[in-house]
Amino acid sequence: MSRTTGRSRKAAAATSLFVAGILALTACSAPGASTTDEPTADGDGAATAEGDWTCGTDDVTLEAYLETGFPLSTALFEEFEKQHPNVTFDVREDQFAVITQNAPRVLADNPPDLMRLPQMSDLVGDGLLYNLDEAAEHFGWTEWPASQLAQMRVDEDGRRGNGPLYAMGKNYSMTGVFYNTELAARIGMTEAPKTLAELDEWMQKAKDAGITPSNQFNGGATGGLAFPLQLLMASYGSVDPINDWTFQKPGSRIDTEDNIKAAEHLKKWIDAGYFADDINSLDYSQMMGQFIDGKSLFIFNGDWESGNLDTQMAGKAGFFLMPPLEEGGKVGAMSAPLTFGISSKAANPQCAAFFFDWIATNDDARALAVEVGGSHPMGPADAFMPEVDPESVTGQTLSAGATIAEDNGAMEFIANATGAIYAKSWTPNLQKLVAGDQTAEGLLQAVQADYESEIDG
Amino acid sequence: MTQMRTTGAPGRREVAAQASTSLEARRRALKARRLRRGWAALGLVVPAAFFYVLFVLRPLVLTVQYSFYDWNGVGASTFVGAENYTRLVEKPELLGSIVNALELIIYFSFVPVILGLLTAATIRKFAASRLALLSRTVLFLPQVIPLVAAGIMWTWMLATDGVVNELMRAVGLGSVTRAWLGDTSTALGAVGVIGAWVALGLCLLLLLSGMTKIDPALFEAARIDGAGAVREFFAITLPSVRQEIGVCVTVTVIAALAAFDIVYISTQGGPANSTLVPGLEIYYLGFFSREVGQASALAVVFMALVLAVVLPIQRLTKEED
Numbered sequence: 001m002s003r004t005t006g007r008s009r010k011a012a013a014a015t016s017l018f019v020a021g022i023l024a025l026t027a028c029s030a031p032g033a034s035t036t037d038e039p040t041a042d043g044d045g046a047a048t049a050e051g052d053w054t055c056g057t058d059d060v061t062l063e064a065y066l067e068t069g070f071p072l073s074t075a076l077f078e079e080f081e082k083q084h085p086n087v088t089f090d091v092r093e094d095q096f097a098v099i100t101q102n103a104p105r106v107l108a109d110n111p112p113d114l115m116r117l118p119q120m121s122d123l124v125g126d127g128l129l130y131n132l133d134e135a136a137e138h139f140g141w142t143e144w145p146a147s148q149l150a151q152m153r154v155d156e157d158g159r160r161g162n163g164p165l166y167a168m169g170k171n172y173s174m175t176g177v178f179y180n181t182e183l184a185a186r187i188g189m190t191e192a193p194k195t196l197a198e199l200d201e202w203m204q205k206a207k208d209a210g211i212t213p214s215n216q217f218n219g220g221a222t223g224g225l226a227f228p229l230q231l232l233m234a235s236y237g238s239v240d241p242i243n244d245w246t247f248q249k250p251g252s253r254i255d256t257e258d259n260i261k262a263a264e265h266l267k268k269w270i271d272a273g274y275f276a277d278d279i280n281s282l283d284y285s286q287m288m289g290q291f292i293d294g295k296s297l298f299i300f301n302g303d304w305e306s307g308n309l310d311t312q313m314a315g316k317a318g319f320f321l322m323p324p325l326e327e328g329g330k331v332g333a334m335s336a337p338l339t340f341g342i343s344s345k346a347a348n349p350q351c352a353a354f355f356f357d358w359i360a361t362n363d364d365a366r367a368l369a370v371e372v373g374g375s376h377p378m379g380p381a382d383a384f385m386p387e388v389d390p391e392s393v394t395g396q397t398l399s400a401g402a403t404i405a406e407d408n409g410a411m412e413f414i415a416n417a418t419g420a421i422y423a424k425s426w427t428p429n430l431q432k433l434v435a436g437d438q439t440a441e442g443l444l445q446a447v448q449a450d451y452e453s454e455i456d457g
Numbered sequence: 458m459t460q461m462r463t464t465g466a467p468g469r470r471e472v473a474a475q476a477s478t479s480l481e482a483r484r485r486a487l488k489a490r491r492l493r494r495g496w497a498a499l500g501l502v503v504p505a506a507f508f509y510v511l512f513v514l515r516p517l518v519l520t521v522q523y524s525f526y527d528w529n530g531v532g533a534s535t536f537v538g539a540e541n542y543t544r545l546v547e548k549p550e551l552l553g554s555i556v557n558a559l560e561l562i563i564y565f566s567f568v569p570v571i572l573g574l575l576t577a578a579t580i581r582k583f584a585a586s587r588l589a590l591l592s593r594t595v596l597f598l599p600q601v602i603p604l605v606a607a608g609i610m611w612t613w614m615l616a617t618d619g620v621v622n623e624l625m626r627a628v629g630l631g632s633v634t635r636a637w638l639g640d641t642s643t644a645l646g647a648v649g650v651i652g653a654w655v656a657l658g659l660c661l662l663l664l665l666s667g668m669t670k671i672d673p674a675l676f677e678a679a680r681i682d683g684a685g686a687v688r689e690f691f692a693i694t695l696p697s698v699r700q701e702i703g704v705c706v707t708v709t710v711i712a713a714l715a716a717f718d719i720v721y722i723s724t725q726g727g728p729a730n731s732t733l734v735p736g737l738e739i740y741y742l743g744f745f746s747r748e749v750g751q752a753s754a755l756a757v758v759f760m761a762l763v764l765a766v767v768l769p770i771q772r773l774t775k776e777e778d
Contacts, residue, residue, distance in 0.1 A: 031523055031749070032534040101744035104531040122747065126532045219639055220725035221741075278617040280728035281639025420746040431728035435641040438729075454746070 053138050055351035061088045062348055062355065064114040065106060068093040070304070072170060072338075072373035079364055080355060087351065097221070100419075104128060111343030113352040117167055119416045120341065121248070124154040124166050130342035132165040135353035141165075141360075144380055145405075148172060151336055151412050160412070161247040168356040169337020171375040174401050174410070175227060175302040176321045176333055178309065178393070183211050183297045184318070192320030194327045196235050196265070203274040206297045213269075215276035215296040217287035218434060223427035224284065225266065225275075225434070227300035227334070230414050231322035232262035234332025239411045246412040248455060254414065255444035263433075263440035270434055280431050302334070303397035306374030310392050319396040321403060332409035333400070336416070337378060370394065376401045418454045425450035524753035530743070534750070541754035551755060553730065554738040555762060557645060558714050561734065562766075564649025565656055565713030570705050572653075573660030578694055580661075581668045593665065597658035604655065608722030611651045612638060615723075638724050641731040648732050651719050656712060660705040667701035668694060703774030707767060714763050735759045 066073050077089040092112075094102065100118035107115065107128040123129050136142050141149060148169070155163030177199075184190070184202075187209050193199040203213040217224035233242055237258025244252040269275065276282065276296065291299045292312050300322075309317045321331045342352045359365045360379035367386040369377035374394050377383070388395045404410055415422035425447045432438035438446070524541050528534035545551050576596065580589045599607060614620045615637040622634040637647040675693050684692060717736035720726065726733035726741070735755065743752035 030534045030536065031519075031526055031528050032530070032532055104529070104747070108531055122529070126529070128531065218728075220727050222725075276617075278636030278639045280641075281612075281616065281636045281644075281724070420741070423745050424741060427727065428730045431641070435729055437641065 053135060053350050054354050055084055055087050055348075057086055059086050059088070060348055060351050061090050062113040062352060063111075063346070064089050064091045065099065065112040065116065066091060066093050066114075067096045067099060067116045069095075070373075072368065075368045075372045076170070076359060076365060079368060080358060083358075083362075083364075087355075107341075107343045108345070111345035111347070113342060113346045113348045114355070115341055115343065117339045117341045119419050120152070120167055120339065121154050121158045121160055122419050123341070125158045128344055129166040130344050130346060130349045130352075132168065132342070132353060132356075135350075135356070136165050139353070139357040139361075141168075141357070144360075144378070147408075147410060148337065148378055152339060159248045161243070161249075167337075167339045167341040168353075169339055169378045170359055171369040171373050171377045172335060172337040173302045173304050173375045174333045174335040174397060174404060175231065175300065176319055176397070176400055177231075178291070178299050178301055178305070179318050179320070180291070180294055180297055180313075181316050181318050183294065187211065187297075192318070193323050195323050195329075196232075196325050199323055200269075203269065203298070204272070207273060212276050212296040213274040214298040214300070215282060215287055215290050216279055216300055217282045217284045218275075218279040218427075218430060219281040219283050219286075221423040221427055222284060223422070223430035224282075224287065224300075225279070225430040226413075226415050226422070226426050228269070228322075229263060229266050229430070230334055230411065231300060231332070232265050233259050233414075234409060234411060235322055235324050235329075236262045236265070239332045239409050242411050242414065245451075246414055246417045248417065253448055254451065255441065255448045259444055260441050263443055267433060267440045275434070280434050303375045303394075303401070304338070304373065306392075306394040306397045307372055308374070310374070310394055313393075315391075317393050319393050319400060321400050330407045330409060331403060332407070332411055333404045334413050335401075335404060335410035336412055338373070338375070370398070417451060420454060421447070421451060520753045520756050522753075523749055524757050526750045528749045529747040530749045531747075537750065541750045542758070544751065545754060545758060550730075551738065551742075551751075554726075554733040554735045555759065557732060558716065558734045560645060561649055561652065561713040561716055562710055564646070565652040565716065566706055566709035568649075568653040569656035569660045569709055570702060572657055573664050573705065574695070574698075574702070576657075576661050577664040577668055578690055580665060581694075593662065596661050599655045600658035600662075602655075604718040605722050607651060607655055608719045611647075611654070612723050615647050639728055641729050644724055644728060644731045648716075648720055648723055651723060652713065652716065655719070656709045659708065663701045663705055664698050667698035671697045700774060703770065707770050707774075710770065711763065711767060714759075714766065 064073070064077070074091075077091065081087055081089065096116070096118070099116055103115070103118055103123060104126060106112065107123060108126075117123070117129075120129065136149070149165055150161050152160075152165055152167040152169070153163045154160050154166050179189075179192075183206070187202065187205040189202050189205075193202055206213040214228075216228060230242070237256065241252060241256055242254075242259075245254050282290075287299060288301075288305065288308075290296060292309070294316075303319075306319070321333055324331055340356070342349045346352065359369065360377060361383065363384045366377040366379070366384055369375065370386050370388060371394070374397065376398060377385075385398075388398060390396070390399065415426055429438055429443045429446050433440070433443050525536060525538060526534040527537045527540070576592075580592055583589050602610075616622070617634070617636045621637065625631065625634050635643065637643050671693065676689060679689050679693055715736055716734050717740070720732055720734050720737055721740075724732040726737045739752045739756050739759070742748050742755065746752075
């Protein structure tokens, strides 16, 4: 009996020692406190703003954290290294979803000089991004069309559109409708539809001819029907309320009358069988593979694929903007810079800013942005543009970009309104819409509710 | 004799004294040996214990701690008490994933155990032949394939133009074909099939090894008594492999409840959250919504649930021993 007690006493002592050890290891202070104690971006970048905003002449290694699968960055790095031999890029690549989840910790713990950014207002709130206001002043970015930089400005309340500049674009992208010209010819479509009703007709004709009108991706955590939905929103109404919503302007709503009509139009397409049966299990790469293989007439996508389609479907692909309700009406498109930021703790922020400026102003870099990236470069409105075959997909998307600029129809992606709204709200609700478990109005109301609960924290 | 005994044999007290010295020495030697063994054991245990504390217990304690805070993973945190737990009850959609996990137990655990039993009982009969070796290898193969690879492979096979649907069309079941992983009504089942396929090999091997230990005389006796294959299975095979069944059920139930990789690769929780499991929900809450406290609270509740399911299974197996 006494032995047992002795043993249990020993065991108790060992256990308490053990627990004490673990508690000591976990250092029971409030989580995150140490991070906030460290100096982070002070909002004016004053600590690192001295110097000449170049990469100097000493050897510099720029740490870059990028999205895999896009050759533009590599092409730009190689060209920059050629022109500035003292600079070397140390590149780490991941899928965009991985970058999205890693962003805060990477920016805090392993600060890169250049990083492809996901939704960025949360990152600014935590003081993780370098303030580029002085760079913008120094390089004259403030003279560029203001709309190019607006999406990368974040005010002190975490709302985008105004405030200090916290990121830069490698180029700015634009979305619309790609189509397979051979399949189009088979149903008699020789030119782009001018109204939404015409687009509806072509979809029906394709379906009647046994061609899948669209195999838009909508599987996994990436609801690709957000693309046609937002384009339809622009056809039915103005882009301003949509931008207000994505920029988190107080009181803005996504379930407006116009947007409900747009969602109902999308639901009509779904019910009419214009999308492939398995879109809820199709991912982005499967959609692209199938489109390139000629398995669908349309896809709703962005000009970042223009260069790729010019290579893989030379002469067999075309592009048009989502048509308006009435011929000659205003058009809209999701258009956003391919956003890159600098960690507030980066080693070479000025060299990184110089690289941003070089991309927008150097002729060779601008040529790469168009030819490899397929999108319009950032920079002044009258800056150099390379010669592009107007018949190529890249040529068509570039001229469509000019139309959007004229109509002032650029919208930020509704998927980027908050950090989790795409994976946790748009995607499941769009998938429910396909499965018949959600109505058009219910979809927008559900997203609005999630949006409000996320913003209110 | 008596003299001899008195002179030759030592007195009782002397014997006691000698015995106590040798006993003392033995005890001391034993203690020293124990101590040496103890140090050796400690030397062996400490490195493993260190890593266990660092990578298992420390995160566990931290998770419990985080669950009482509102924290985005980077900035400052606020102590919120049990709010993260009450929100789990107030927002039932957060617990919805647990229902999916419980449903997955049917596929990840029951199906492979039952199929494993039937297959093992069949293979046992020709255990020495090459066919048995081949079947064992083929059925065990999924166990050594990384789950991610299995997930990708099955995603292809279950696609609309994948081999599963092609086979169905070939046998005239064209009307049943669909995007198995893209249909809200079939996605969870399709993910379950992948899990069952992976778990079958382990269960088969465990059960088969249990069955080979059964005394063949028992089967002979049963046969003499006129028992058929079914009777033989229920009367001899099944009771003899109770322990193995216990191990299989425990391992596969934990696999079902902790499922992450297969689901992440094949559906990412979609379509429309129909395959969302707690592991994935915790990951989304922690990394996408950046609600580390809420994710931790769900993780703690989920851990309690896993224990609540697994401990009774353990006890049941023990009692049967």
